[in-house]
Amino acid sequence: MTDNVILCGVGGQGTVLASKLLAASAMDRGLPVKTAETIGMSQRGGSVFSHVRIGEGAASPLIGRGRADLVIAFEPAEAARQLPFLRDGGTLVVSDRPIVPVSATVGGPAYDLEAIMAYLRKSVKHLVVVDAQRAAADLGSTKCLNVVLLGAAVRAGALNLTPQDIEGAVRRLVPARFLDLNLKALNWG
Amino acid sequence: MHKEFLMGNEAIALGALAAGVQVVAGYPGTPSTEVLETVAKRKPKDVYVEWSVNEKAAMEVAAGAAYAGARSMVTMKQVGLNVASDPLMSLEYVGVKGGMVVLVADDPGPISSQTEQDTRTFAGFSKVPIFDPSSVAEAYAMVRDAFELSERLGSPVFLRPTTRVDHGYEAIDVLEESEWEHRTPEGFVKDSSRWVIFPRLSTANHAKIERRNQELSKELSASRYNFVTPAAKDAGKRGIATHGISYTYVCDSLPEDARPSILRVGTPFPFPEELARDYLDGLDEVLCVEELDPVIERALIQVCGKYHLATRIRGKLTGDVAPSGENTVESVGEALRRFLKPGSDGPSRSAADKAMEAPQLPIRPPVLCAGCPHRASFYAVKAAMRGKKTIYCGDIGCYTLGNARPLDMVDTCLCMGAGISIAQGVYRVEPDTTCFAFVGDSTFFASGITGAVNAYYNQANLTIVVLDNSTTAMTGHQPHPGIGRTMMDEVVQAVSIERVLRAIGLTTVETVDPLDHVRAVDTVRRVAQEPGVKAIIFKSPCVVLERPLGGCAIDAQACVGCKRCIRELGCPAISLADNKAVIDAAQCTGCTLCKQLCPTKAIHTIGDKTAGGR
Ligand code: SF4
Numbered sequence: 097m098t099d100n101v102i103l104c105g106v107g108g109q110g111t112v113l114a115s116k117l118l119a120a121s122a123m124d125r126g127l128p129v130k131t132a133e134t135i136g137m138s139q140r141g142g143s144v145f146s147h148v149r150i151g152e153g154a155a156s157p158l159i160g161r162g163r164a165d166l167v168i169a170f171e172p173a174e175a176a177r178q179l180p181f182l183r184d185g186g187t188l189v190v191s192d193r194p195i196v197p198v199s200a201t202v203g204g205p206a207y208d209l210e211a212i213m214a215y216l217r218k219s220v221k222h223l224v225v226v227d228a229q230r231a232a233a234d235l236g237s238t239k240c241l242n243v244v245l246l247g248a249a250v251r252a253g254a255l256n257l258t259p260q261d262i263e264g265a266v267r268r269l270v271p272a273r274f275l276d277l278n279l280k281a282l283n284w285g
Numbered sequence: 286m287h288k289e290f291l292m293g294n295e296a297i298a299l300g301a302l303a304a305g306v307q308v309v310a311g312y313p314g315t316p317s318t319e320v321l322e323t324v325a326k327r328k329p330k331d332v333y334v335e336w337s338v339n340e341k342a343a344m345e346v347a348a349g350a351a352y353a354g355a356r357s358m359v360t361m362k363q364v365g366l367n368v369a370s371d372p373l374m375s376l377e378y379v380g381v382k383g384g385m386v387v388l389v390a391d392d393p394g395p396i397s398s399q400t401e402q403d404t405r406t407f408a409g410f411s412k413v414p415i416f417d418p419s420s421v422a423e424a425y426a427m428v429r430d431a432f433e434l435s436e437r438l439g440s441p442v443f444l445r446p447t448t449r450v451d452h453g454y455e456a457i458d459v460l461e462e463s464e465w466e467h468r469t470p471e472g473f474v475k476d477s478s479r480w481v482i483f484p485r486l487s488t489a490n491h492a493k494i495e496r497r498n499q500e501l502s503k504e505l506s507a508s509r510y511n512f513v514t515p516a517a518k519d520a521g522k523r524g525i526a527t528h529g530i531s532y533t534y535v536c537d538s539l540p541e542d543a544r545p546s547i548l549r550v551g552t553p554f555p556f557p558e559e560l561a562r563d564y565l566d567g568l569d570e571v572l573c574v575e576e577l578d579p580v581i582e583r584a585l586i587q588v589c590g591k592y593h594l595a596t597r598i599r600g601k602l603t604g605d606v607a608p609s610g611e612n613t614v615e616s617v618g619e620a621l622r623r624f625l626k627p628g629s630d631g632p633s634r635s636a637a638d639k640a641m642e643a644p645q646l647p648i649r650p651p652v653l654c655a656g657c658p659h660r661a662s663f664y665a666v667k668a669a670m671r672g673k674k675t676i677y678c679g680d681i682g683c684y685t686l687g688n689a690r691p692l693d694m695v696d697t698c699l700c701m702g703a704g705i706s707i708a709q710g711v712y713r714v715e716p717d718t719t720c721f722a723f724v725g726d727s728t729f730f731a732s733g734i735t736g737a738v739n740a741y742y743n744q745a746n747l748t749i750v751v752l753d754n755s756t757t758a759m760t761g762h763q764p765h766p767g768i769g770r771t772m773m774d775e776v777v778q779a780v781s782i783e784r785v786l787r788a789i790g791l792t793t794v795e796t797v798d799p800l801d802h803v804r805a806v807d808t809v810r811r812v813a814q815e816p817g818v819k820a821i822i823f824k825s826p827c828v829v830l831e832r833p834l835g836g837c838a839i840d841a842q843a844c845v846g847c848k849r850c851i852r853e854l855g856c857p858a859i860s861l862a863d864n865k866a867v868i869d870a871a872q873c874t875g876c877t878l879c880k881q882l883c884p885t886k887a888i889h890t891i892g893d894k895t896a897g898g899r
């Protein structure tokens with residue numbers, strides 16, 4: 097059995113660290129893990145994704161369309177972009193704060209947040225919307241959205257991992273001076 | 286042995302260190318960069334590592350080390366191999382003494398490159414043997430075998446991962462540092478009949494290489510990297526031939542008990558001909574699932590011809606697999622379905638596909654960071670040249686992103702260092718066009734200098750604009766000769782771009798901070814008017830490297846919603862809300878460019894940590 101997770105967002109949002117935390121938590125449980133990262137040009141504010149495959153039986157590090165059990169989206173439009181990868185009955189955890197690309201303000205396709213959120217609500221039964229604004233206000237930082245989202249995903253029961261598993265990885269991988277903030281972020285909400 | 290969770294590129298680096306590599310040189314390029322960076326991070330003291338100025342220099346450094354008997358490795362991306370092909374083509378004829386691995390990372394898609402070239406094809410052309418891994422673990426194992434093969438043959442050997450192997454992570458078994466090989470090279474032994482390439486040597490060695498590769502093909506038929514997995518299920522005399530990451534897509538697409546026999550080729554050159562012949566014998570049809578060139582497909586067709594086999598070979602040449610682009614789990618699954626169960630239905634669509642039409646989504650191409658000094662440089666030239674007939678020749682780096690609206694300041698981009706010479710060519714046809722060539726600092730050293738000399742010597746009339754942000758930003762901030770620090774962590778004398786340009790003969794070379802908009806515009810106007818080849822160096826550090834602590838904010842009362850800042854600059858930190866411009870504090874670096882532009886002075890610097898107080 098493999099658990100297939102896709103993390104997606106905008107270059108610079110911290111998807112790579114989140115996928116590392118997820119992989120580390122799973123490995124602590126003795127599970128095999130494969131991941132694939134977007135590294136390169138897209139990291140400059142483009143669409144980025146990480147694929148994480150946990151458990152036996154995964155040959156490739158990439159997940160096919162309609163085969164992800166969980167999509168963790170750092171941004172609504174990116175959630176919509178990756179939605180075709182979510183399987184029937186899969187879970188979507190999404191931050192509701194949009195990042196409007198420059199292209200949308202200089203004549204490219206517009207960013208219609210309402211239409212996008214409505215689409216997500218209609219298409220996904222197991223949907224968890226994270227209020228990123230409130231999280232940032234409560235935590236006093238926008239920098240730990242990745243851990244907030246991981247926490248929400250675990251609590252939604254979308255992963256065969258416990259909050260303690262993730263906490264162990266956070267303690268090991270997050271620099272000491274950000275540890276308290278990230279532990280709070282993990283349990284936020 | 287212990288387990289480590291490694292990126293493919295990290296695994297390759299550790300594999301090389303375990304094989305006792307002593308000299309590693311390279312030039313950064315996605316998706317290859319982390320190999321050399323990991324060597325630098327994990328190496329014992331006596332291993333030498335350098336970022337060379339370009340791939341040609343790197344190839345030669347590694348070759349010299351191998352002449353002296355050490356194991357060496359050179360790293361680059363596929364387009365870098367074009368730059369390094371001059372030394373490599375000859376090196377194959379001359380040969381090496383210590384094992385030498387040429388690590389070339391291919392980028393199907395392409396995701397971060399100019400071309401989709403396939404180094405497997407280059408291997409056949411250059412006659413250099415090649416390994417093509419399917420996974421992180423296999424890449425780790427192959428490096429070592431590549432070193433051994435190279436040493437035994439006295440020939441460089443390619444290792445050619447693709448993006449998904451380079452940037453895939455897996456927990457693999459790696460050797461302890463105490464288990465790494467340690468070697469004492471013999472040193473360079475003078476022998477001009479061996480190390481000096483002359484036609485006579487080439488004639489003799491070419492014949493030897495052809496013979497060697499034929500024998501090697503036989504040997505590789507028994508290699509563990511070329512194998513056949515027998516059919517789990519009677520697939521009606523059909524088989525699949527595949528390689529690289531596509532092999533894993535094949536495995537994921539077909540449950541183990543439903544797989545036909547599979548030929549997995551890990552050394553596409555020399556091709557394991559005998560293994561392939563035995564595999565094909567008795568099969569009616571084989572589908573080649575390959576990414577980029579139909580290398581295996583052509584080889585199998587050849588095998589069929591040579592041995593009079595009636596097997597039908599299908600793949601790219603028959604239109605069964607897409608001729609270009611990156612393979613995906615879906616594209617491979619689809620090709621397999623059509624091949625194995627013709628006439629059956631495609632996979633059922635996922636919930637999201639079915640639910641409803643997705644709304645129009647914004648497009649999100651990569652952009653220059655908020656506060657990137659390149660934005661200011663481009664904008665200064667644009668402002669200074671408004672209304673004039675101009676051409677803006679660009680180059681390779683973050684600044685290629687200056688092509689996007691609203692800046693729209695990159696008219697051409699071809700390959701590393703080309704901008705200056707392209708501008709020269711345009712000038713010869715259109716002398717009334719004001720020609721600019723934008724080149725980054727790292728690119729200037731890589732191959733901009735030759736263009737500058739050529740333009741100066743040949744009496745061109747153009748302005749070289751060096752965008753000097755003191756790093757190689759796009760590939761993740763590597764040092765270069767202009768910085769004064771090496772990969773061995775030595776502090777060295779920096780090479781001054783200004784002095785290089787002056788030494789060539791340019792008399793006008795002005796250095797200016799692009800974030801000082803008025804001065805920058807003034808400088809561009811003045812310099813562009815001068816005759817001949819002249820240069821402007823826009824100097825300001827990359828904001829990712831030297832994160833400024835300031836920020837700017839917009840006074841909603843004072844903002845009249847003219848959108849000038851948005852329309853002119855396209856800084857990702859500025860957006861529009863309720864018809865007023867707003868700045869996202871999380872992204873803004875306080876570069877003040879928008880502030881200098883705002884007609885109502887609505888933008889101000891906040892906090893006490895301003896970026897220079899402009
Ligand atoms: S000061 Fe203006 S232009 Fe510079 S980063 Fe901030 S918002 Fe962007």
Ligand code: SF4
Binds near residue numbers: 140652656659
């Ligand atoms: S990484 Fe540096 S050079 Fe590249 S876009 Fe960002 S600020 Fe500019």
